Amino acid sequence: MITLTGLQKVYQGESGIVTALDNVSLAIEQGEIFGIIGKSGAGKSTLIRCINLLERPTAGRVIVDGQDMTALSERELREARKSMGMIFQHFNLLSSRTVLENVSFPLEIAGVSRNEREKKVIPLLELVGLADKRDVYPAQLSGGQKQRVGIARALASQPKVLLCDEATSALDPQTTESILALLKDINKKLRLTIILITHEMHVIKAICDRVAVIEGGHLVETGKVFDVFTNPQSLTAQDFIKTVVNNKVPEALSAVLSKTPTAGGNLVVRLSFFGEATNEPVIAGLIRKFAIDVNIISGNIDHLQDIPYGTLLMELSGNEKDTEAALHYLQDLDLRTEVIGYVARHAHAAS
Structure with missing residues (x-):
């Protein structure tokens, strides 16, 4: 045209x-x-x-x-x-x-x-x-x-x-x-x-x-x-x-966040969900499959042209082997997984 x-x-x-x-x-x-x-x-x-x-x-x-x-x-x-x-x-x-x-x-x-x-x-x-x-x-x-x-x-x-x-x-x-x-x-x-x-x-x-x-x-x-x-x-x-999607990492988290792994540290990831993936029980699946704790830091679900779109910022806590396995599990799902960084276990990002 x-x-x-x-x-x-x-x-x-x-x-x-x-x-x-x-x-x-x-x-x-x-x-x-x-x-x-x-x-x-x-x-x-x-x-x-x-x-x-x-x-x-x-x-x-x-x-x-x-x-x-x-x-x-x-x-x-x-x-x-x-x-x-x-x-x-x-x-x-x-x-x-x-x-x-x-x-x-x-x-x-x-x-x-x-x-x-x-x-x-x-x-x-x-x-x-x-x-x-x-x-x-x-x-x-x-x-x-x-x-x-x-x-x-x-x-x-x-x-x-x-x-x-x-x-x-x-x-x-x-x-x-x-x-x-x-x-x-x-x-x-x-x-x-x-x-x-x-x-x-x-x-x-x-x-x-x-x-x-x-x-x-x-x-x-x-x-x-x-x-x-x-x-x-x-x-x-x-x-x-x-300005319309709140993906900002909280300041309190940024202050204790490291870009490189720390011994005994927790992994912080952001998940982005699209369409049918927003209905999947991702957190429940993580907890069932792996010996880890999941702390949700922030999250939201919106719609873009009638398609559900959500983001979830969360902290994975467990031993290094289980945490890595959980990360690979997330990366294999029909969603986008972004590693934000690592935080010392005693700091607890969600708090």
Whole structure:
């Protein structure tokens, strides 16, 4: 559906040349929700604005639905942009127009008659849950309602692609959740391709199928959300995931932890469970099979795209032979086992 090849964007700043995007290439499939995450200044907003050529790339190609956007004339580009809706962090509504008139505005610009505009817009207001707000002005709406108007307006021209630039950043957590649920519903009902820019990993976790991680104008990682969450390859992705998955080793444990085995020491491991493995009685199996004690330090279970995902930090205490055998047993199971370190037996990590 969308292919970016060798995308580069260079600005002339006050202190010299600034490279906002550097050789970015990725492919986005029809009908998926694709997330692009990065810290402030990483280049993610520049990237999304290059897709509809609100920013013209310095180099590279942007192919949308088989059409090379970078090769179009200004007139052709205006026409092509009709297939791409866009919503923004700060809504950008017209304060002097009602909800109905705000949503109708793109159709008015396109020369659609008043009657036809209303026929197209009323179903959109129903879709975003604002049918009863058609004659209300933006000043009378909550932040979430304003963003729903923005979404309806972006859908007015029946686009194939919806670009979301930090669409939930100005909203409180509960409202963010409702807007993300709406976007997911729209994606399912309209088979719309959604590209979502954010700096919040919980947004990616909530609705995206795949994600690209951008840092300093470079794509540092791309993959299915589940794969990136459960096995992040880049430091940037790892940092983002820490904000929503608590894998941190407690400070009290870190203070007594050694990376090398200690005589008579206990082994500290982290287990990561996926899918059906979350239902397996791993701890009970360890205790039955080996002469060891198991102390659970911390643990949690969450869901990624309806797939159970859990982590468990625990301490194995026993003689060296039994502890090693228990570790090999864990490593042979359908889960990820990570050796965190060793702690002197008298220290007891769990305490």
